[in-house]
Amino acid sequence: xxxxxxxxxxxxxxxxxxxxxxxxxxxxxxxxxxxxxxxxxxxxxxxxxxxxxxxxxxxxxxxxxxxxxxxxxxxxxxxxxxxxxxxxxxxxxxxxxxxxxxxxxxxxxxxxxxxxxxxxxxxxxxxxxxxxxxxxxxxxxxxxxxxxxxxxxxxxxxxxxxxxxxxxxxxxxxxxxxxxxxxxxxxxxxxxxxxxxxxxxxxxxxxxxxxxxxxxxxxxxxxxxxxxxxxxxxxxxxxxxxxxxxxxxxxxxxxxxxxxxxxxxxxxxxxxxxxxxxxxxxxxxxxxxxxxxxxxxxxxxxxxx
Numbered sequence: 001x002x003x004x005x006x007x008x009x010x011x012x013x014x015x016x017x018x019x020x021x022x023x024x025x026x027x028x029x030x031x032x033x034x035x036x037x038x039x040x041x042x043x044x045x046x047x048x049x050x051x052x053x054x055x056x057x058x059x060x061x062x063x064x065x066x067x068x069x070x071x072x073x074x075x076x077x078x079x080x081x082x083x084x085x086x087x088x089x090x091x092x093x094x095x096x097x098x099x100x101x102x103x104x105x106x107x108x109x110x111x112x113x114x115x116x117x118x119x120x121x122x123x124x125x126x127x128x129x130x131x132x133x134x135x136x137x138x139x140x141x142x143x144x145x146x147x148x149x150x151x152x153x154x155x156x157x158x159x160x161x162x163x164x165x166x167x168x169x170x171x172x173x174x175x176x177x178x179x180x181x182x183x184x185x186x187x188x189x190x191x192x193x194x195x196x197x198x199x200x201x202x203x204x205x206x207x208x209x210x211x212x213x214x215x216x217x218x219x220x221x222x223x224x225x226x227x228x229x230x231x232x233x234x235x236x237x238x239x240x241x242x243x244x245x246x247x248x249x250x251x252x253x254x255x256x257x258x259x260x261x262x263x264x265x266x267x268x269x270x271x272x273x274x275x276x277x278x279x280x281x282x283x284x285x286x287x288x289x290x291x292x293x294x295x296x297x298x299x300x301x302x303x304x305x
Contacts, residue, residue: 041105045084045113049103052085053117056099057293062126067091074100095120096296100304114304119293123200128192130243130285131261134276136167138189139249139267143180146254147270151184154259157279163187165276173267180270195263198247201227206288215248225284234258234272241277242284260284 056077067073069091077099080087085103092098097119105111124130135141135149143149143166151162165184168174174186202211209225216228219235224242226232231248234240240258244250249266252258256272260280285291 038111041109041111042113045103045105045111046115048082048085049101049113049115052080052082052087052103053099053101053115056080056087056089056101057117057119060122060126060291060293064089064091064097065121065125065127069093097121097293098302099293116302116304118296118300118302120296122291122293123197123204123206124194124285124290125192126291128194128197129190130194130290131276131278131281132190132193133162133164133167133184133187134258134261134274135165135268135270136189136193136195136261136263137173137250137268138169138195138265140173140175141166141168141268142175142270143177143182144269144271145177145179147177147252148181148273148275149183149270150181150273150275153276153278157277159278162276162278193263194243194245195265198227198229198245198265201225201245201290202229204288204290206290208284208288209290223284225288225290231266232264241280243281 059077059079064075067075071090074088074090077087077089084105085101087099087101090098090100099117099119101115103113134151149165151165153159153161162184164187165182166174166186167189168186169189171186176182201209202213204211209227211227213229215230217233217235218226218238220237221239222242226242226244228246230246232244232246233251234244234253234256236253236255238256240260242260244258244262246264246266248264250262250264250268252262252270252272252274254271258272258274259277261276262268262274
């Protein structure tokens with residue numbers, strides 16, 4: 001009888017031990033599950049707020065370019081707001097901004113994440129039209145016999161006709177030789193032009209943008225944006241789709257076709273064809289990210305709490 005009692009007592013002890021092991025294991029499993037779920041929620045919240053900051057970069061506007069400095073002038077970016085995250089921008093000085101995002105979990109959870117990105121303003125401001133006309137020059141413009149300058153966009157582009165075919169500093173700076181063809185009129189230079197941004201463009205490493213620091217001859221097909229610190233000659237084998245900018249002069253030789261626009265701080269001579277295509281230019285500008293703010297260096301993400 002005492003043996004059966006001892007066996008019963010031992011069995012009960014073993015059951016209690018097993019129950020403690022099972023309960024402890026379940027408790028550890030639940031704790032690990034909660035930790036993992038919280039970690040996943042934290043990462044998701046972090047990704048959400050960083051996405052809000054990146055989305056905000058796509059909604060840069062002229063009001064941000066002209067905003068005053070200081071947190072009291074912070075501007076919310078409504079287009080970057082989602083159900084969980086929001087973003088705003090604050091100007092630090094003439095060349096630096098902080099884009100700040102904040103995300104909160106839906107109640108009753110109280111998770112929160114903040115992200116801050118230090119950025120520089122776009123190389124081309126929101127107030128600058130990258131393609132106001134097929135030909136823009138601050139010096140003398142000559143369209144030679146056989147040369148063509150067309151302000152008519154192709155049917156595949158939503159914009160039909162430019163306001164002017166040539167924009168020059170003064171009416172006397174435009175010479176149309178006999179036998180030349182110009183579809184559209186001449187007009188004055190715009191107050192704000194992409195020509196004013198040649199220097200920072202020359203220093204840029206934007207994708208789809210080629211910067212040349214000396215006078216150059218282009219004698220092969222080219223697509224994208226070409227920026228030259230000096231004079232540029234488009235040779236007989238050049239076939240350009242995009243935008244050509246020069247701090248000097250531009251010479252479009254015979255049989256050369258340019259679809260897009262050419263702009264020069266100096267003069268321009270056109271013996272070939274320059275056809276306005278704002279869609280091609282805007283696509284090249286967008287692919288290069290010239291109208292979007294740029295992270296201020298490789299460590300632009302700032303600690304935020």
